[in-house]
Amino acid sequence: MRVCCTIAKEVPPAAAHKAAAAPQFEEQQQQEQEQEYGSRVINFAAGPAILPANVIKKAQSELYNWRGSGMSIMEMSHRGKEFLSVIQQAEADLRDLLKIPENYEVLFLQGGATTQFSAIPLNLCTSDDTADFIVTGSWGDKAFKEAQKYCKGKVVWTGKAEKYSSIPNQSELNVTVGAKYLHICANETIHGVEYKDYPSTGNDTLLVADMSSNFCSKPVDVSKFGLIYAGAQKNIGPAGVTIVIVRKDLIGKAQPSTPIMMDYKIHSENRSLYNTPPCFAIYMCGLVFGDLLSQGGLEAIERKNVEKAELLYDAIDASEGFYKCPVEKNVRSLMNVPFTMATPEMEAQFIKEASAQGMVQLKGHRSVGGIRASIYNAMPRAGVERLVAHMKAFQARHI
Amino acid sequence: MRVCCTIAKEVPPAAAHKAAAAPQFEEQQQQEQEQEYGSRVINFAAGPAILPANVIKKAQSELYNWRGSGMSIMEMSHRGKEFLSVIQQAEADLRDLLKIPENYEVLFLQGGATTQFSAIPLNLCTSDDTADFIVTGSWGDKAFKEAQKYCKGKVVWTGKAEKYSSIPNQSELNVTVGAKYLHICANETIHGVEYKDYPSTGNDTLLVADMSSNFCSKPVDVSKFGLIYAGAQKNIGPAGVTIVIVRKDLIGKAQPSTPIMMDYKIHSENRSLYNTPPCFAIYMCGLVFGDLLSQGGLEAIERKNVEKAELLYDAIDASEGFYKCPVEKNVRSLMNVPFTMATPEMEAQFIKEASAQGMVQLKGHRSVGGIRASIYNAMPRAGVERLVAHMKAFQARHI
Known part of the structure; x- marks a missing residue:
């Protein structure tokens, strides 16, 4: 978060506002979630997919009556x-x-x-x-x-x-x-x-x-x-x-x-x-x-989704080819982020290690292979940050 | 329950066994349900309909994780x-x-x-x-x-x-x-x-x-x-x-x-x-x-369903025309029991009073009117007994 805020000071005011405000919000959200909703994995499934934790809690509370x-x-x-x-x-x-x-x-x-x-x-x-x-x-x-x-x-x-x-x-x-x-x-x-x-x-x-x-x-x-x-x-x-x-x-x-x-x-x-x-x-x-x-409607949701997707695509693009996204930059999905590595074996190892850290359902669709991180509305920014941290650590161990 | 067991002694051995065993089981089930699952209505809906209370409890317990x-x-x-x-x-x-x-x-x-x-x-x-x-x-x-x-x-x-x-x-x-x-x-x-x-x-x-x-x-x-x-x-x-x-x-x-x-x-x-x-x-x-x-499969389920349906049809047939079931006796449903009363106003009053006692969704289908009690697998015998008690009390007040 410190790095993020430091960078924010060097960018134009509007973007800086966005960058500074969002992590605070997300940090708080993450803390609340961990306190209240522990025991959950970080679920990158393409669908059926992650739902908002508070929504499932609500449904659970009133399921019987x-x-x-x-x-x-x-x-x-x-x-x-x-x-x-x-x-x-x-x-x-x-x-x-x-x-x-x-x-x-x-x-x-x-x-x-x-x-x-x-x-x-x-x-x-x-x-x-x-x-x-x-x-x-x-x-x-x-x-x-x-x-x-x-x-x-x-x-x-x-x-x-x-x-x-x-x-x-x-x-x-x-x-x-x-x-x-x-x-x-x-x-x-x-x-x-x-x-x-x-x-x-x-x-x-x-x-x-x-x-x-x-x-x-x-x-x-x-x-x-x-x-x-x-x-x-x-x-x-x-x-x-x-x-x-x-x-x-x-x-x-x-x-x-x-x-x-x-x-x-x-x-x-x-x-x-x-x-x-x-x-x-x-x-x-x-x-x-x-x-x-309650989160402010779809304009607010889109802002969060753009930030999450940028985090992940930036990590891919900054990897000097260690991770590759096959999609043209101007049409990359905010929701489903596919990427590949040098070999299927390395991808399997990446997925296995992610799973050990509680990040699940990252395998690409059976028809195309590779890795796919689906980061729908309900995926918290903290989930993407953990994935990016894993990507950096994994790369560091393999070059 | 006492009445039920007394009657059982006068009927042939096989039926007596059935009549004696069932109330015990149902009584216990009812007690357990009231202790564990209080606050639930008796739900006679035709569908979506009552589900087993223990099944909903199970789903609730694991809905989040x-x-x-x-x-x-x-x-x-x-x-x-x-x-x-x-x-x-x-x-x-x-x-x-x-x-x-x-x-x-x-x-x-x-x-x-x-x-x-x-x-x-x-x-x-x-x-x-x-x-x-x-x-x-x-x-x-x-x-x-x-x-x-x-x-x-x-x-x-x-x-x-x-x-x-x-x-x-x-x-x-x-x-x-x-x-x-x-x-x-x-x-x-x-x-x-x-x-x-x-x-x-x-x-x-x-x-x-x-x-x-x-x-x-x-x-x-x-x-x-x-x-x-x-x-x-x-x-x-x-x-x-x-x-x-x-x-x-x-x-x-x-x-x-x-x-x-x-x-x-x-x-x-x-x-x-x-x-x-x-x-x-x-x-x-x-x-x-x-x-x-776990209840013994469909033979056991059918026995319970026959008993529940008999309770209700017997009450209708014993009412001397106060309640009428329009269906020929040999093809009456074990699941959906429609009956009528002298006037729609009386039916409405019956339904209202039942609702006040926690018995709900008794209204007949909009295309045929009257009353319909759906008594699917998940309806406990005690629920049917309460309905029968209401029928008798209601009739006593209206003749």
Whole structure:
């Protein structure tokens, strides 16, 4: 912390303020956490992933008897006033966080982003319509492949040849005139590439984004999108609930063969209660939304995320090639930080030693290998600092 | 309890044993529950519904730090050894409980029974195949309507004209020769009618059953069925996970337009881990399965359920028409007991007074009105006894 503050004195006032204030806050937060929440590991999992410790404590405290109801939140009718208050507050808080315009519906669904890979073309396209896909990683690729069942899917750019390490400029896109939508994956969890600006589309083409792994990590101008979707289990809750934010005028045009549970109209008309929703997962998301608001909303969250990511990327870049991040600097993810070392053996040793120090789930995705540190909203700065300290110590022992 | 034991002495030895042993056990259970688990209401909800108090206590105790892992069960990779041990144990225990043959797959899916209304015809039929439906209530009707999108659905019997109060004999069924499957709803949650014996089908026709609201309430000969499915939130866990038990040779023939998340082949090949499953809900089901085994398995559970249901139906039938159950006696549900009174006003008063005594969620489904007491596995006998006492006292005040 001393080093950090010394440097801060030499940088411009605004940045200095940020650098000086943040460590104090984080230091305090870390101390509080260690006192109150000891026995926890530092969890770098890509998802299901770390949740705020205070949120889990809260859920634990009321799991047996929810707010004097004499029941667990898991045991209540989804149509009763208790659960209705939970889902309505969760939606209100999410609307507040993302400043979701009135002409957008918020749906709490099941089945993960993968279910939306089918539902989106089924709801937005006829079988003759074209949907464009920018493929910046595995998830965008899966979304494209599934859409081909229900419309004319077209890849307008792919980063596959460069192992998904970049995001195209607008000029590189060969978009289809009249395409119904352009699909992007806002943050590729496996490859660690994240959009900083979103592509423009023609007037008749909607922008659709899978935001599963950076949802609520920063402000987003929802009005630029026709539809945003996100599995909860990265940044806002446990696995089992998927959020869909969709412009209201797009609802009600599903293909006739659409399964009833994939028809947005059904869910919109029934306020996500057509059948029994995943009540506990929605409740957990609501607790997380409340926590994000209490931290100052998404502007404040983004500042913390930028600081955490800078710490880690700076350590990689300062390692003189000992650690390498394959992603182009301008599109590096704030959430998922992949890096490699000289050999798989060395990476395995790094992960083993990290684990011995309580830093877990650092292994890269089985499809790409290497190391991946996922540093979602709930990862405290102190967790990243410990990882950076391990990186420096490990490097010192191996050169 | 005294009355109960006195009566027991006058009935045949086997029944006497049952009647004498059960109250002792239940009395002890009730005492333990009141000591250990005070502050809980008696929860007659139809689903999401009551869960075993000891299971919720267990989940609460390890919610923050699952078995020394330093993480919540909600924060773990679904591919890590910790969660794999959870889902594998849950499956093994369910196989043990239901004696599921080796040639059946067990899948943990999302989206509720309603998702299966689409998935079943998509997986089992071509669009030219016929599927027969016996409609004994609202859920069977919904299953039929959805199936018509994907095959030739045909109603071979419906109880609609009698407001779904019975189940047909084999001779009443006008089944289709060569139908791909015959669909039944084993227990209609809203109407309270339950199959005691299952219909026979021709050699080429599979029997398919929605067992959402009586799953694991009694033994079932799985080998009689092509497919059994059940949303968890009635009898075995929280909302958000659906169990599908399907004969292995039926997997792999999905229609080309089947959404990837509805293709049983995908889930079978990936052991329910194609994408992130609803980990917490699966964990909870696993705890419930373990609890059922520790109680002696489904034979023991069925005995308790029969006793609880008899208590309640006997009270209704002994009321000289003050309380009326619309369901034919031979198919009354062990799980959902609907009854009516002379006027809706009187029913409302009954529910209000019950609530004041800690008995909640007794209101009938909005589509049928009246009163409904759901007495799933986790409802202690003492809860039913209190309801019966309220019924008698209420009647005494109103005649």
